[in-house]
Amino acid sequence: MEQKFAICRVAIAPLRPAASDKAEIATQLLFGDAVEVLEEVQPWWRIRNAYDDYEGWMDFKQLIVVSHEEYLSAQDYKTLVPADVVNTVTAQDETAFYLPSSAVLPAYANGSCQIGNQQFKVSFDPYQVSPVTEEKITELAKFFRNAPYLWGGRTLFGIDCSGFSQAVFKLAGIRIKRDAAQQAEQGDTVNFLPEVKTGDLAFFDNAEGRIIHVGILLDQHRIIHASGRVRIDPIDDQGIYNPELGRYTHKLRIIKRFF
Template sequence: MENYQICRVAIAPLRKEPSDRSEIVSQLLFGDRVKVIEQTEKWWLVQNFDDDYQGWMDFKQLTRLGEAQYLDKRSYTYLAPAAVNNTLIAANGSAYYVPAGCTLPFYADGFCFLGEEKFELKFDAWMPSRQTIASELEATAKFFENAPYLWGGRTLFGIDCSGFVQTVFRLHGLQLKRDASQQAEQGELVDFLSGATVGDLAFFDNEAGQITHVGMMLGNDKIIHAAGKVRIDPIDDQGIFNPEQGRYTHKLRIVKRFF
């Protein structure tokens, strides 16, 4: 029998190995659904429903779902908006401060639910729409500007390059894979940088030819990306130029279009 769970805390680390000392490879956010792959006494290996990403986590940060609840896709459409004051009130009156882009399961009339547990929203739920992506995507990306870089991070208070673009696109109804190398396999190729438009994703490789970085184009000569912090830098056919360092920091490989 499959074991289905949902994240019950605002942010939960997903680790490479079942240990508190292990590298954080990603995060689960409030309302993320997972399937349990393997269990130990404290640690569970889980797979995220949305992007199939796997990692180990403390089982106490999860609560059980029935199979029908887990698979009910229509009940996971509302998200927390790009804002810093997304507060949920639990049944006992305590507050949860949830990050932008997290899921609000079974949302209706100002409430969402984790299994049988009910939460009152103190903000307006966000319904992603691809119809407004062209006009609103840049503003959503800039909401995260100056967010500190954090390997494996997915929130305003710590985010990595692929987590950044994944979250921005998620807020507009487009699901990307988790890592830059995986995202580079999605979308349609843009032949020349000069043809890039707002919302295209640029991918960068290392000396071994591996995709290691991604950012979102703001036209064909600027990019917003997470490197040290979420920042806006100039870009040309060679790659990203960092004015503070006075050098190119990332070598351009390809540009992809997703809408």
């Protein structure tokens, strides 16, 4: 198959492990995400997300085919939507919502962006990612507070634990992988909980030793994570304690630092 590239044209597009609407949602693409097309079984395309190399199947009608040059230019990752509102982009009578942690706007200039042969009018001013600080990470993480948990989710309308950490870090200009086990292989190890700083990621395993959860440490005693909803819970050397259940729910495995 000839090499083909595309950009997501809808606000949220499910990415599935199999070419079927009945397959679970493994993750999501957001408006502006650039992808490489790996396989076609109409109406399904198997794609690889350029941002985190995640692969899956999606309906091709949610994509706009672009040139290799446009695919590469869409990977600047320096200009993002502000993390405070839901915005829109409009092409003629077609409107797409542009959510916080969405990709950069391809070929953005003078209030519009170009995707393939379509020009979208942009309803907001993108911002340039600034150097990350502990205060900024806290602000961004708390922005998602009370977002409902959704397996494979990446947005305010539903997000999973690793989608949450990836979204917050993306808005802060830090690029990490999609799944918790992948993220646990990145960063620098922090040996002890008293040594943590705001923004460190804590990872948790199951009885088999597999990483199954991740959260963002606010300090050595508190963690914000997606579990039922994005929430703040106490943490100690044993793991996350859920006051509502009156027990520990996640066993601490490792802590990593990314900035």
